Amino acid sequence: MPTRTSRTAWNGTLQDGSGQVELTSSGTGTFEVSFPKRAAEEAGGTTSPEELIAAAHSSCYAMQLSALIGEAGGTPQSLDVTASVTLGPDNPGFKLTGIKLVVRGEVDGLDAAGFAKVAQAAKESCPVSKALTGVEITLDAALE
Numbered sequence: 579m580p581t582r583t584s585r586t587a588w589n590g591t592l593q594d595g596s597g598q599v600e601l602t603s604s605g606t607g608t609f610e611v612s613f614p615k616r617a618a619e620e621a622g623g624t625t626s627p628e629e630l631i632a633a634a635h636s637s638c639y640a641m642q643l644s645a646l647i648g649e650a651g652g653t654p655q656s657l658d659v660t661a662s663v664t665l666g667p668d669n670p671g672f673k674l675t676g677i678k679l680v681v682r683g684e685v686d687g688l689d690a691a692g693f694a695k696v697a698q699a700a701k702e703s704c705p706v707s708k709a710l711t712g713v714e715i716t717l718d719a720a721l722e
Contacts, residue, residue, distance in 0.1 A: 584630075586611065599625065616665070628663040628674065635706045636661040639679055643700035650696050652688035657681060674713045681719045693721050 582604075588597035588611075596612040609625040616626040640659045647654045659681045666675035679701060685693055697719030701707055707715055 596624075599630070626665075628665050631674070631706075631710070632661040632663045632677075635663070635677060635679070635704070635710070638706040639681070639700055639704045642704040643681065643683075643697060646696040646700050646703070647683075647685055647688060647693075650688060650692060652692065652696075653686040655684040655686060657683045674710070677710065677713055677715045679715060679717045679719075681717070682722050683719075684722050688721075690721050694719055 580603075583602040584599060585602050586597050586599045589595050592613045596610065598608050599611050600608045610623065611626060612624050615622045615624040616628070621629070636659045639661065640657050643657060643659070644654050659679065662678045662680075663674060664676045664678075665672055667673075681697055683693060683697075688696070697717060701715060701717045
């Protein structure tokens with residue numbers, strides 16, 4: 579399996595500095611980062627480690643759930659997955675205080691109980707979920 583790479587170039591102090599995070603392996607983009615905008619309610623056109631983790635988690639979870647639906651005899655027509663990652667204080671510094679996964683699916687061949695079962699299994703077996711075991715991950719899963 580391949581290794582994927584990102585790179586961040588940072589200039590200045592935490593409060594006054596800023597950087598650019600580059601998705602190096604794919605070459606699909608470079609995004610601005612800054613701590614004051616990371617800690618603010620409004621992102622103001624910059625991304626953050628939490629948003630990047632949310633992107634990684636929602637996409638990984640969607641892939642894992644799709645696979646498990648197939649293994650359970652269902653066929654996913656569409657999955658809409660949102661991951662919300664929260665940053666909070668720690669001593670010292672900060673930590674991720676929670677991740678909320680919300681999934682709504684259109685699935686043939688599974689009822690609500692079957693979907694809930696595979697949704698939970700996907701949460702537990704998704705590689706990104708496994709990497710984030712130190713953070714509480716909650717799940718809200720339902721068929722549409």
